[in-house]
Amino acid sequence: MSTIIVGTPVIAGLDKLFKIHGLSKKTVVLFDEHTRRLYGDKLLEMLRNEGFQFKELVIPAREASKSFSVAYRLYGSMIEADVDRSWNLLAVGGGVVGDLGGFIAASYFRGIPVIQLPTTLLAMTDSSIGGKVAINHPLGKNLIGFFHSPKLVLIDPSYLATLPKREIFAGMAEVVKYGFIADEPFFNFLDLHFADITSLKEPYITEAVKKSAFIKDVVVKKDFRETDGLRATLNFGHTFAHGLEKLAEYRHLRHGEAVTIGMVCALFLSHDLGYLDQNSLQRGLSLLLKFRFPKGLVKRRFLDIDSGLLLESMFSDKKKLDKKLRFVLLKKLGEAFLLEENVEDQQVMKAIGDGQAFFINSRIRH
Ligand SMILES: NC(=O)c1ccc[n+]([C@@H]2O[C@H](COP(=O)([O-])OP(=O)(O)OC[C@H]3O[C@@H](n4cnc5c(N)ncnc54)[C@H](O)[C@@H]3O)[C@@H](O)[C@H]2O)c1
Numbered sequence: 150m151s152t153i154i155v156g157t158p159v160i161a162g163l164d165k166l167f168k169i170h171g172l173s174k175k176t177v178v179l180f181d182e183h184t185r186r187l188y189g190d191k192l193l194e195m196l197r198n199e200g201f202q203f204k205e206l207v208i209p210a211r212e213a214s215k216s217f218s219v220a221y222r223l224y225g226s227m228i229e230a231d232v233d234r235s236w237n238l239l240a241v242g243g244g245v246v247g248d249l250g251g252f253i254a255a256s257y258f259r260g261i262p263v264i265q266l267p268t269t270l271l272a273m274t275d276s277s278i279g280g281k282v283a284i285n286h287p288l289g290k291n292l293i294g295f296f297h298s299p300k301l302v303l304i305d306p307s308y309l310a311t312l313p314k315r316e317i318f319a320g321m322a323e324v325v326k327y328g329f330i331a332d333e334p335f336f337n338f339l340d341l342h343f344a345d346i347t348s349l350k351e352p353y354i355t356e357a358v359k360k361s362a363f364i365k366d367v368v369v370k371k372d373f374r375e376t377d378g379l380r381a382t383l384n385f386g387h388t389f390a391h392g393l394e395k396l397a398e399y400r401h402l403r404h405g406e407a408v409t410i411g412m413v414c415a416l417f418l419s420h421d422l423g424y425l426d427q428n429s430l431q432r433g434l435s436l437l438l439k440f441r442f443p444k445g446l447v448k449r450r451f452l453d454i455d456s457g458l459l460l461e462s463m464f465s466d467k468k469k470l471d472k473k474l475r476f477v478l479l480k481k482l483g484e485a486f487l488l489e490e491n492v493e494d495q496q497v498m499k500a501i502g503d504g505q506a507f508f509i510n511s512r513i514r515h
């Protein structure tokens with residue numbers, strides 16, 4: 150299982166940290182071109198000063214890098230550099246670098262340790278924790294992968310200073326998700342300090358990151374292989390989101406943007422099916438109203454979409470034999486569950502329609 154450390158600067162004294170955790174000072178450092186440019190020189194210099202032997206690898210900063218062909222190329226560079234089982238891999242970046250780095254570490258020489266150094270809000274609070282690592286297949290996202298827990302997750306919120314605002318809001322969707330599914334006091338904190346957190350004010354941003362990472366870690370430790378429905382609650386809002394992302398060809402919407410919209414629909418569905426009271430619904434919606442999207446995005450990617458078409462898209466990544474959508478619903482703010490029963494198509498379409506009406510009526514810039 151992983152050790153998660155949150156601090157600034159988190160990489161100070163890396164040699165000691167590696168030693169304590171039984172990691173050698175032979176490290177493949179994986180960046181994407183942005184994290185290489187922003188943080189590479191400093192990090193590699195520090196590794197050099199601390200006596201590390203390292204091999205640097207850089208991938209294009211895009212989702213398409215999570216592919217077999219990119220992995221194959223990186224295996225080649227590692228073999229050429231004589232990287233063997235005594236090495237480990239440090240993934241420096243967002244979820245793309247983390248997922249690809251974890252995938253390579255899980256498979257190279259039958260598995261070497263991976264250390265995650267997440268640099269996006271989404272990676273700090275979600276993708277770097279829990280050991281799910283994957284690449285995409287042309288027929289679907291994240292289909293080829295492993296469970297490979299990182300030895301260390303090193304989280305330093307100061308890296309967020311260079312992250313574009315759009316990525317901050319996208320990551321914030323997952324942060325807010327934890328309040329909804331697991332912790333009402335955290336929900337209240339996020340509601341009260343939303344602007345402080347999204348403008349990266351201390352101590353609010355570090356507190357939000359720490360708490361999110363902690364909640365994800367607890368959930369994952371209790372249900373590592375997603376067997377009893379608990380880990381599945383991390384997918385609150387995601388059934389709708391996956392349909393939206395697919396319609397947006399995985400390009401025009403950030404995952405977190407789709408999740409924000411998906412959580413609006415999931416709140417309505419929780420209420421319509423009689424699980425969530427009116428007051429909690431309103432409180433949940435008012436928090437989601439604080440999110441900002443690029444101009445016109447919600448209109449093009451959600452409001453202009455027919456609810457039947459979205460429903461169809463939500464179904465499309467289901468296996469043929471099990472044509473059933475699974476929804477995570479709220480009983481109250483801070484408590485989620487995986488609904489086992491089938492939900493009528495009409496109910497799902499109503500939740501989509503309510504979500505659309507909500508965005509239209511909110512009259513904020515979308
Ligand atoms: N493994 C999991 O459990 C899990 C969970 C959620 C998401 N994911 C995966 O995560 C991926 C999305 O991750 P993401 O949202 O972090 O996207 P990303 O890795 O594409 O990063 C977003 C952008 O921010 C840039 N960036 C990263 N750090 C930066 C920094 N500090 N300053 C400036 N720019 C920076 C990146 O170069 C990229 O352009 C998806 O592939 C998704 O499938 C995995």
Ligand SMILES: [Zn+2]
Nearest residue numbers: 323387404408
């Ligand atoms: Zn997500």
